[in-house]
Amino acid sequence: MKNTINQHKPFFLFLLKFVLFYLIFTLIYKFYLNQFNVENKEVDGITEFVAHQTKNTLVFFGKECEIRKHEFESSYKVIYYNKYLARIIEGCNAISVIILFASFVFAFSAKFKNTFLFILFGSALIFVLNILRIALLTIGLYNYPEYEEFLHNIVFPLVIYGVVFVLWIVWVVKFSAYAKRNN
Known part of the structure; x- marks a missing residue:
């Protein structure tokens, strides 16, 4: 058993770091969310910010x-050209995706500064792309309501998780401790 653990030590270390980071930040996020009363229809500040930035993005591009x-319910309605098209709930704010992204990067961490900066840059990119995703989804729902399920459940999750996957590949190949060992 000890020989197996030593033989696969990098994998077990990766797994331990990933799980610990993910659990700690998920618990912090859940603690944050518990401050808001869903029964009173309170919306957390991050989701509210995402809703308003989605509106600002659409208005910036000349949309009503x-x-x-x-x-x-505890959500925001998106009214696009006087039509209620979508709602923005807590799950739309990308924080869970960012925690997953950051957990993987941390698990393959290199120097603190590089890891921190990559997590910061990647999280900001995911956050901004998520706002653009919601704005584009709103336009898509307005123009192609018959494709709601396809757009919401397939296209846009594929885009956001695709970006996360590409960021992970860039991290592992270019910046992680693994990349340093294999150069």
């Missing part, structure tokens, strides 16, 4: 859009 707090 407004955001309204939902009357019956």
Whole structure:
């Protein structure tokens, strides 16, 4: 058993770092979310920020859009050209995706500065792309309502997770401790 652990030590170290980072930051995020009362239809600040930035993005590109707090649930309505098209809930703010992204990068960590900067850059990129994703999804739902399931459940998750995957590949190949060993 000891020989197996020593033989696969890099894998077990990666797994331990990934799980610890993921659990710690997921618990921090859940603690943050627990400050908001879902029964009173309170929306967390990050989701509210994403909703308003989605509106600002659409307005910047000359689209007519407004955001309204939902009357019956903790979310924001996206009103696009006077039509209620979508709602932005906590799951739309990309924080869970960012935690997953950062956990993997941390698990393959190199120097603290490089790891921290890559997580910061990657998280910001994912956050901005997520806002663009919601804005484009809104336009897509307006123009192609018959493709709602396809757009929401396949195309846009594929885009966001595809970007995360590409960032992971760049991290492992160019910046991680693994890349340093193999150069």
